[in-house]
Amino acid sequence: xxxxxxxxxxxxxxxxxxxxxxxxxxxxxxxxxxxxxxxxxxxxxxxxxxxxxxxxxxxxxxxxxxxxxxxxxxxxxxxxxxxxxxxxxxxxxxxxxxxxxxxxxxxxxxxxxxxxxxxxxxxxxxxxxxxxxxxxxxxxxxxxxxxxxxxxxxxxxxxxxxxxxxxxxxxxxxxxxxxxxxxxxxxxxxxxxxxxxxxxxxxxxxxxxxx
Amino acid sequence: xxxxxxxxxxxxxxxxxxxxxxxxxxxxxxxxxxxxxxxxxxxxxxxxxxxxxxxxxxxxxxxxxxxxxxxxxxxxxxxxxxxxxxxxxxxxxxxxxxxxxxxxxxxxxxxxxxxxxxxxxxxxxxxxxxxxxxxxxxxxxxxxxxxxxxxxxxxxxxxxxxxxxxxxxxxxxxxxxxxxxxxxxxxxxxxxxxxxxxxxxxxxxxxxxxxxxxxxxxxxxxxxxxxxxxxxxxxxxxxxxxxxxxxxxxxxxxxxxxxxxxxxxxxxxxxxxxxxxxxxxxxxxxxx
Numbered sequence: 001x002x003x004x005x006x007x008x009x010x011x012x013x014x015x016x017x018x019x020x021x022x023x024x025x026x027x028x029x030x031x032x033x034x035x036x037x038x039x040x041x042x043x044x045x046x047x048x049x050x051x052x053x054x055x056x057x058x059x060x061x062x063x064x065x066x067x068x069x070x071x072x073x074x075x076x077x078x079x080x081x082x083x084x085x086x087x088x089x090x091x092x093x094x095x096x097x098x099x100x101x102x103x104x105x106x107x108x109x110x111x112x113x114x115x116x117x118x119x120x121x122x123x124x125x126x127x128x129x130x131x132x133x134x135x136x137x138x139x140x141x142x143x144x145x146x147x148x149x150x151x152x153x154x155x156x157x158x159x160x161x162x163x164x165x166x167x168x169x170x171x172x173x174x175x176x177x178x179x180x181x182x183x184x185x186x187x188x189x190x191x192x193x194x195x196x197x198x199x200x201x202x203x204x205x206x207x208x209x210x211x
Numbered sequence: 212x213x214x215x216x217x218x219x220x221x222x223x224x225x226x227x228x229x230x231x232x233x234x235x236x237x238x239x240x241x242x243x244x245x246x247x248x249x250x251x252x253x254x255x256x257x258x259x260x261x262x263x264x265x266x267x268x269x270x271x272x273x274x275x276x277x278x279x280x281x282x283x284x285x286x287x288x289x290x291x292x293x294x295x296x297x298x299x300x301x302x303x304x305x306x307x308x309x310x311x312x313x314x315x316x317x318x319x320x321x322x323x324x325x326x327x328x329x330x331x332x333x334x335x336x337x338x339x340x341x342x343x344x345x346x347x348x349x350x351x352x353x354x355x356x357x358x359x360x361x362x363x364x365x366x367x368x369x370x371x372x373x374x375x376x377x378x379x380x381x382x383x384x385x386x387x388x389x390x391x392x393x394x395x396x397x398x399x400x401x402x403x404x405x406x407x408x409x410x411x412x413x414x415x416x417x418x419x420x421x422x423x424x425x426x427x428x429x430x431x432x433x434x435x436x437x438x439x440x441x442x443x444x445x446x447x448x449x450x451x452x453x454x455x456x457x458x459x460x461x462x463x464x465x466x467x468x469x470x471x472x473x474x475x476x477x478x479x480x481x482x483x484x485x486x487x488x489x490x491x492x493x494x495x496x497x498x499x
Contacts, residue, residue: 071492
């Protein structure tokens, strides 16, 4: 085992912890939404994810300085920093959702269907991104974007509906905000999938406008 | 209440931002340089090399671009130094050494009978691993080549060549006031730059460098690497190194050799970030 391999193993462990925690944070916030809770436990998870993201960044930079990695080692380190950021953002958007619940109060009379359906798709994308990373499964990673369009559509439809001014303002605004956060989470899931592919193939995510 | 993104998030829904942040070296943008590639000056075609019965290079074919730094990289004994020395026929005097195939310099086969190897070496200079200044003055070291090849017509012209060569080798400021001193009084890094100045004094097109910084401290190594990058403006540089970081820092193209075979040849950024051949990947990651 090379000296660098110990650091790479440590990075992998940190990311596995972040994957599980970020998944739990989004689940907890959506569960609170469905059950009329406040999701207060999400704050602790989000804080922990922030700390873990910092650890991943620091360790990655230290390894670059110490070992000057190349090839798949270098790609893995770059991807770790990007994926860590994605997991951290999952947690932060979960906290944003929980804060919507705390600020808007009782949403039990609102129609939950659109948000719940979109959340299911988003959580499936999170699960796929986490599994793809854990197993370095490029085929699974490539399937993630297929769900992204549905999440985007759901958010856009909600914005249009809200602009028409129909229904209860509290319900409309809370749904729009939560759908916006889910849409952002879905984008991060897609990007994490692309970074999983990058680790294995070296193919950079296409950053051209419109993708 | 709602925290802003710490940095732009990937936006899949429309207004996507171009992601930046790829590694750019201090001195060059390799991608731009590739786009401006000015063509091959040296072409190796089906080159084989032998020491007696032992074949040490097998069917090497590659093109070395003009005004670029091309690096030969590989483990000890892979043939990289032999390959370098075939370009200016430095192995001609080695007993039982022979080559087949072609080494073309600007279209001329350097192994054709019409080519004078001494003149060839004025076009294709060489700097060795260990600084090897002659035990004479700094001035006379640099003036040595122009004198024996009768490249200058007067003392003042020779003075100009010596000064220009030392300036190009980034040594003039350090030795300009003590040219009559022995070259052996210089530090290792200065001696190596003196050897580079000596090579430049005969106005070569190509400079071959065999591990030119491996015997130097980090500061002197940095000076040599900076010098290499400056020199490629006017010269074509071929560098042998097994220091991968050095290859990554200064190389435009990298050839990876293993057991006499050319395993992979490509732009340095691709070789070090995304090599195509598993052997290259293993070597640069230190697991070969």
